[in-house]
Amino acid sequence: MTRLDPFDELNPRQREAVNHTEGPLLILAGAGSGKTRVITYRIANLIRAKAVPPFEIFAVTFTNKAADEMKRRVIDLIGPLGENVFVRTFHSAAVYILRRYGDRIGVPRAFTIYDQKDQETLVKDILLDRRLDPKKIRPSALVSKISEIKDRAEIIDGTDLSHLMPGYPGLDFQDLYREYQARLERSGALDFNDLLIKTVLLVRGSPDTLSDLQRRWRYFMIDEYQDTNHAQYLICKYLSSATRNLCVVGDDDQSIYSWRGADIRNILEFERDFDETRVVKLEENYRSTVPILDAAWRVIRNNRNRKEKRLRAVRGEGEPVTWCSANNEYGEAEYVVSTIMSLKKMEALRNRDFAVFYRTNAQSRVFEEMLRRENMPYRVVGGLKFYDRKEIKDILAYLRLIANPADSVSLFRVINVPARGIGAATVERLRDTAYTEEIGEWELIARGFAVKGKVTAGISAFKKIIEHGMAAAANVPGTVKLSAMVRNLIEATSYRDALEEENSIESRSRLENIEEFLNSVYEYEARNPDAGLDLFLQEISLLTSEEAPDAGGDDPSNSVTLMTVHNAKGLEFPVVFLTGMEEGLFPHFNSSDTEAGIEEERRLCYVGITRARDRVYLTSAEMRRSYSGLSYKEPSRFVAEIPAGSLEVRRYGEGAGGLTGYELPQFETAGPPPAGRFWTDARQAAGGSRFRAREAVLHPKYGRGRILSVEGSGDNVKLTIVFGNGSRKTFLEKYTPLEKA
DNA sequence: TTGAGGCTTTCAACA
């Protein structure tokens, strides 16, 4: 596919999108409609046919992976010239802009990026200062609340925020919010929201910056536009306002990030926002067979809040979509793995052709166990990120502190890691002294923080490590190599020595991870010889596990892929397993009490199904063990939305046993898809509850409600119920006089 | 005052 003209491989709609180069363009691209091809051809067309210099093109996507892929395909089309197209994620583009111009609005050049964990640490510190118990008010909940507020337009408009502040019993949220922001600023740190917000404030508040950027970029392309938030929308709008050459691509049916502040109105109202918008609809699906698209449509059509549309299948008939119910999560995993094995035997499929999707990361464990037992290589995408591992975060905290000594979250993380005799009492005193003297904690240590006895040695060791690190970092990338600086730092901390001394299985794996981290530094250095420590840190803060070094041993090029449905967006596989199709899991409890929540879960299900080229297996367990104990599960309503004629129904009877060989899985053919009381009788026989999920009930005190989940068994059946006023309560069935309503 | 070991709690999705 190196030839560009004529666009033989494009259909008329796609060609229209490629050829429309000037003025606003909205591409409504259904799943599998050749979106990436259109974007890359469009870029190629701008460069080749319209003689646009590559560096004038600004393209953003949502993941690093998608950005790399886009760049690779552009280079395939037009050669090394494509290297100069600016292709990044939104957050990475924001970092790029802020590093160059951020000082105009007071953002330091070596700013630190705080991830969710860092935010939680910060909030927890504030709570403790306020004599509040972080166990009663969960920092993670407060962080998501803060993030929610920061997604709002008011933040940027500078209007009064007070009406957005939630009332928290025993907590002045507004005070917390102000203090949180103040500490971020004092630490020279930005959270993920801030990266976007500060970028907007910069281009809006500094006309010089805006015109600089507008001179540099003249053509803008935004992928996954349905998932942009308000700040991202404004970034696009400001940057493109000089040329108006803004092309956005998206699909309202695939909007799955509203919880992260994505505003679906951005795509629905694009035509209203940008005059003379050309709209191109791509509705031909080249990816999936007819039964797969049919099942996906049957599900998504239940959303009331969507633009009516239906993808046309270019490919023909195929295998029916299968729903298999297994007795528990082990049976489910066994069914998935044995199906993979028999498909591999019957058809020339490779491990990498299979993907197992789940709603929550915790579900991966059972699949991993089963795949390992069968010696089948797999890779888990997402989950615990490489850079989130304790030992890596520790090393990174040292580096961050060296790059930005104001970063107190990092300082407190490592001041006593590995243990050097600086205990809680000393740390508390350091905090207090820094606070009363109104200086940073590092500054206090650097000037001389008086301590007694054996703590003295610890403090001076820590001080020396950081000072040496700073001296070395000042000469990166000049006379000192980044990798050498990092290696020396690790030596100086004796982090490795401490782990070697421990000599456990766990400590050995941590040592390997540190080696792996060093390798990634070498690699980074080779690719970015001009980068200093601060740029390195800013860039890896935006990486996810997908781009991180592979810490596992399996060959990623031929492994079964395990990931959350969210992570699957934009990808495709010949065979897809959509697992855990149960009420309470998918759709998830926490989204089940509002119509909007259910609709987003349904879009997520739609995204999952439409990733498949040839085969889709929906699986569920009738019983599942989770952290809250054993619970009976009702099949997902999404399964029931696919009519019997479009679904092959199976039941997998084994479970908990081992797979013995490569025999075909054993099925019992079950009845029609779940309608009404499909599982109820079986559950009662098994000693479960007399209630089931989604049932209407009457509570003597709270009135009418609907059951969200039934968990546990025997005397420990827990019922979670959402009541008419929207409140959610969990009861022990034993003690609750509930009636069926 | 610190550190180590054992126990419990935590649990939605992500850049």
Next chain:
DNA sequence: AAAGCCTCAA
């Protein structure tokens, strides 16, 4: 898996 809490030894 990691962090928090507890106890006990030094």
